[in-house]
Amino acid sequence: MEYTATTDGSNESKGREYKRWTASRKMEVVLRYLRGEPLDSLSRAIGVPASDIEEWYHAAMRGIESSLKSRNNEPLQVELDAAKRRIGELSMENELLLERSRRRGVFLGGKWTK
Numbered sequence: 001m002e003y004t005a006t007t008d009g010s011n012e013s014k015g016r017e018y019k020r021w022t023a024s025r026k027m028e029v030v031l032r033y034l035r036g037e038p039l040d041s042l043s044r045a046i047g048v049p050a051s052d053i054e055e056w057y058h059a060a061m062r063g064i065e066s067s068l069k070s071r072n073n074e075p076l077q078v079e080l081d082a083a084k085r086r087i088g089e090l091s092m093e094n095e096l097l098l099e100r101s102r103r104r105g106v107f108l109g110g111k112w113t114k
Contacts, residue, residue, distance in 0.1 A: 021048075026056045026060075027060070029042065029046060029048070029053060029056060030053070030056050030057050030060045033053060033057055034057075039053060039054070
């Protein structure tokens with residue numbers, strides 16, 4: 001909602017005007033705030049309450065913190081991924097050997113196949 005100052009100093013509602021604030025637009029505002037632009041002047045310049053800008057700022061800080069906490073090369077996860085790849089390779093190799101054995105009529109686990 002936008003407000004305009006009247007001659008008597010009170011604020012008067014112009015009506016609801018909803019703007020779509022995309023993540024990139026919010027990020028630009030937060031970056032301006034991080035660069036040191038005063039919150040009150042930034043709020044007036046873009047027509048958004050200071051409390052909204054502070055919410056965007058805190059959400060951005062939480063996002064930065066969580067992205068820095070994540071481990072991309074966690075040793076256990078790397079080892080688990082390698083084991084899963086190896087299991088997949090061995091399973092595929094086993095299936096191919098079983099199929100080849102069936103075609104050739106080879107003895108398979110107590111049964112003869114033709």
